[in-house]
Amino acid sequence: xxxxxxxxxxxxxxxxxxxxxxxxxxxxxxxxxxxxxxxxxxxxxxxxxxxxxxxxxxxxxxxxxxxxxxxxxxxxxxxxxxxxxxxxxxxxxxxxxxxxxxxxxxxxxxxxxxxxxxxxxxxxxxxxxxxxxxxxxxxxxxxxxxxxxxxxxxxxxxxxxxxxxxxxxxxxxxxxxxxxxxxxxxxxxxxxxxxxxxxxxxxxxxxxxxxxxxxxxxxxxxxxxxxxxxxxxxxxxxxxxxxxxxxxxxxxxxxxxxxxxxxxxxxxxxxxxxxxxxx
Amino acid sequence: xxxxxxxxxxxxxxxxxxxxxxxxxxxxxxxxxxxxxxxxxxxxxxxxxxxxxxxxxxxxxxxxxxxxxxxxxxxxxxxxxxxxxxxxxxxxxxxxxxxxxxxxxxxxxxxxxxxxxxxxxxxxxxxxxxxxxxxxxxxxxxxxxxxxxxxxxxxxxxxxxxxxxxxxxxxxxxxxxxxxxxxxxxxxxxxxxxxxxxxxxxxxxxxxxxxxxxxxxxxxxxxxxxxxxxxxxxxxxxxxxxxxxxxxxxxxxxxxxxxxxxxxxxxxxxxxxxxxxxx
DNA sequence: AAGTGTTCAACGGGTTCA
DNA sequence: TGAACCCGTTGAACACTT
Ligand SMILES: [Zn+2]
Ligand SMILES: [Zn+2]
Ligand SMILES: [Zn+2]
Ligand SMILES: [Zn+2]
Numbered sequence: 001x002x003x004x005x006x007x008x009x010x011x012x013x014x015x016x017x018x019x020x021x022x023x024x025x026x027x028x029x030x031x032x033x034x035x036x037x038x039x040x041x042x043x044x045x046x047x048x049x050x051x052x053x054x055x056x057x058x059x060x061x062x063x064x065x066x067x068x069x070x071x072x073x074x075x076x077x078x079x080x081x082x083x084x085x086x087x088x089x090x091x092x093x094x095x096x097x098x099x100x101x102x103x104x105x106x107x108x109x110x111x112x113x114x115x116x117x118x119x120x121x122x123x124x125x126x127x128x129x130x131x132x133x134x135x136x137x138x139x140x141x142x143x144x145x146x147x148x149x150x151x152x153x154x155x156x157x158x159x160x161x162x163x164x165x166x167x168x169x170x171x172x173x174x175x176x177x178x179x180x181x182x183x184x185x186x187x188x189x190x191x192x193x194x195x196x197x198x199x200x201x202x203x204x205x206x207x208x209x210x211x212x213x214x215x216x217x218x219x220x221x222x223x224x225x226x227x228x229x230x231x232x233x234x235x236x237x238x239x240x241x242x243x244x245x246x247x248x249x250x251x252x253x254x255x256x257x258x259x260x261x262x263x264x265x266x267x268x269x270x271x272x273x274x275x276x277x278x279x
Numbered sequence: 280x281x282x283x284x285x286x287x288x289x290x291x292x293x294x295x296x297x298x299x300x301x302x303x304x305x306x307x308x309x310x311x312x313x314x315x316x317x318x319x320x321x322x323x324x325x326x327x328x329x330x331x332x333x334x335x336x337x338x339x340x341x342x343x344x345x346x347x348x349x350x351x352x353x354x355x356x357x358x359x360x361x362x363x364x365x366x367x368x369x370x371x372x373x374x375x376x377x378x379x380x381x382x383x384x385x386x387x388x389x390x391x392x393x394x395x396x397x398x399x400x401x402x403x404x405x406x407x408x409x410x411x412x413x414x415x416x417x418x419x420x421x422x423x424x425x426x427x428x429x430x431x432x433x434x435x436x437x438x439x440x441x442x443x444x445x446x447x448x449x450x451x452x453x454x455x456x457x458x459x460x461x462x463x464x465x466x467x468x469x470x471x472x473x474x475x476x477x478x479x480x481x482x483x484x485x486x487x488x489x490x491x492x493x494x495x496x497x498x499x500x501x502x503x504x505x506x507x508x509x510x511x512x513x514x515x516x517x518x519x520x521x522x523x524x525x526x527x528x529x530x531x532x533x534x535x536x537x538x539x540x541x542x543x544x545x546x547x548x549x550x551x552x553x554x555x556x557x558x
Numbered sequence: 559a560a561g562t563g564t565t566c567a568a569c570g571g572g573t574t575c576a
Numbered sequence: 577t578g579a580a581c582c583c584g585t586t587g588a589a590c591a592c593t594t
Contacts, residue, residue: 186560196587202563203585228586247562254563261563261592465569475578481572482577507577528571536572540583 178241179234180227191242197227201238205245209236457520458513459506470521476506480517484524488515 177184177194188198189205204212212232214220220233227234239245249257270276454463456473467477468484483491491511493499499512506513528536549555 188561194587195589198561199563199587200585249562257563257593264592467570473578474580477570478572478578526571533572536584543584 179237179243180222180224182224182227189238189243189245189247191238191244193238193241193243197234197238200227200231200234201243201245202248204231204235205238205243205248209239458516458522459501459503461503468517468522468524468526470517470523472517472520472522476513476517479506479510479513480522480524481527483510483514484517484522484527488518 175184175186175192176182177197178192179197180194182194182196184192184194186192189201193201209232212235214230214232216230216233218233220226220230222230222234222237267276271278454465454471455461456463456476457471458476459473461473461475463471463473465471468480472480488511491509491514493509493511495509495512497512499505499509501509501513501516546555550557
C-alpha cells in the first residue's frame with residue numbers, strides 16, 4: 001500500500017527536483033489547516049488513564065476497548081527541520097528543505113497560534129497547573145493558576161522565573177530543571193534545565209506544542225519519572241519556564257558550525273604535522 | 280510437540296474445548312487428581328497455585344502528587360515513538376516525526392485523506408524496578424507507584440535516581456516475566472515480561488479476558504511450559520501484573536507509525552542516491 | 559566555565575516468519 | 577506461538593567553540 005505510493009513519488013521526484021518548491025507549498029497548506037483546526041487544547045482524557053484499574057479488564061466483552069486509547073489523535077504540526085544524520089548512523093529523516101529560511105519558516109509553522117512570541121502564554125499556561133491529583137481527573141479547570149507544582153522538590157516556579165528577577169542574571173543557584181525537577185547543569189536555550197529536557201527541547205521545540213497530543217488531561221505535572229510520557233505537556237512546560245526555540249540552531253547554522261569544526265580539525269592536524277605554522 | 284497443540288487453540292474459546300488430543304491426556308491426569316474439573320490446571324504444573332494477583336508495585340501512584348501514570352504517551356502529531364518498532368518509542372516515538380517533515384510529499388498522497396489525525400504513538404516508559412520479586416506475592420502494594428517515581432523519594436534526593444543508575448535503564452536485576460517466569464528483557468506494556476508474553480498480550484489484550492474460556496478450573500498457574508494452554512488465565516495474569524492494553528498501539532497509530540517509517544526509508548534511499556541533500 | 563550540537567546504547571513499541 | 581529482528585525515542589556522555 002503505502003509503499004507503492006511512495007515509490008511513485010520517488011520517481012516523480014527523482015527527476016528534477018528539488019524538493020523544495022513543491023514542498024514548501026505543501027507544508028504551508030498543511031500547517032494552516034492544522035493550525036486552525038486544532039488549536040485547541042488539550043484534550044480530555046479518556047478515561048482511565050491514570051490509574052487504571054487493573055484487574056481484569058473487561059468484563060464482559062470488552063470488545064473493544066480499543067479505542068480509547070488515550071491517545072488518539074493528533075495532529076501534526078509539522079515541522080521543519082530535523083536533522084540528519086551523520087556518518088555512521090543512518091537514521092533520521094531529514095528534512096529536506098530545511099534550510100529554508102529559518103526564521104520565518106519557523107514561525108509559520110510552529111504554532112500558528114503564537115508565532116513568535118513568547119511562548120508561554122497562552123496555551124501553555126493552562127497546562128501548567130496541574131492537578132496533581134491525577135491527571136485525569138479532572139480537573140480540568142484550567143484556570144486556576146495555581147501553580148504549585150507540588151511535587152515539591154521539583155517544582156520550580158515557572159512563572160516567575162525567579163532567577164532573573166532576583167537580580168542578577170542568571171541565578172545560578174538553582175540547579176534544578178524547571179521542567180522536570182531533575183538535576184540541572186546550567187542554562188539551556190535560556191532556561192535552567194537538565195540534560196534530557198535540553199535534548200528533548202532541541203528535538204521537539206520546532207514542531208510546536210500543538211503538534212503533540214496529551215494522552216491524559218492536558219495538564220500533566222511533569223517530573224523526572226513521567227517526563228517521557230507526555231510530550232505535549234513537557235514541551236509546554238519548557239516554553240513556560242522560558243526556553244526559547246530561537247536559540248536552537250537552524251539547519252544552516254548547524255551546517256556552518258560543523259564546517260567550522262572540520263576546518264579547525266584540519267588545521268590542528270596540519271599543525272601537528274608541522275605542515276602549518278603553529279599559529 | 281506442543282506446537283501442534285497450540286495451533287488448535289486458535290479456535291478460541293469456542294466451545295468447550297477442544298483442545299487437542301494430546302492434552303487430553305494431561306487433562307485426564309489432572310482431573311483425576313483433582314477430582315472435579317474445576318480446579319485444575321494445565322498440563323504441567325508448577326508449583327504455585329493460584330494466583331495471587333497483584334501487580335507490581337508500580338502501578339499506581341505515587342504518593343504524592345502526581346503520579347500519574349505514565350502511560351501512554353503522547354501522541355503527537357506524530358508521534359513519538361515508535362513503532363514499529365518502537366522506543367523507544369518508545370518512545371518513547373522522532374525524528375522525528377515525520378510528521379511534519381519533509382516528506383510532505385509523502386503526505387500528500389498518503390494521507391491526504393486524513394490529514395490531521397491524530398496519530399500517535401507511543402511511548403515508552405519504563406518503570407523501574409520492580410521486578411524482582413516476582414509476582415506473586417507479595418507485596419502488594421500498589422501504591423508505590425511507579426517506581427520510578429518513586430518519586431517521592433526521589434524528590435528528596437535526587438541522587439537516587441530511581442533505579443537506575445545510569446539513567447534510564449531499569450533496574451537491573453535480572454528480570455523475570457511476571458506472567459510465566461521466563462526470562463524477561465525489560466518492560467512491555469508497563470510490566471516486566473518475556474518476549475512471548477509480550478506478543479501474546481499484544482495479540483489478545485484487546486479481546487479481553489472474557490473472550491476466552493479456561494479449559495481447566497479457571498485458576499491456572501501459568502508457567503513457561505503451560506502458558507500456551509490457557510489463554511484466559513494467561514491474559515488475566517498479564518493484567519494482574521500490570522500490563523496495560525492502552526499501551527498497545529491502535530490501528531491508526533500503527534498505520535501512522537508505518538507511514539513514518541516508510542517515509543524515513545524513502546528519504547534515506549534518496550539520500551544515499553544523492554538525490555537529496557544529506558543534511 | 560557555558561552552552562550549543564553530536565554520538566551511541568538502551569528501551570520498548572511493532573513485524574516477520576517458521 | 578514465539579524468536580529474531582526492525583527502528584523511533586530517550587538521555588548520558590562527549591566534542592567544540594566562545
Ligand atoms: Zn528536565
Ligand atoms: Zn499531558
Ligand atoms: Zn512470560
Ligand atoms: Zn485457565
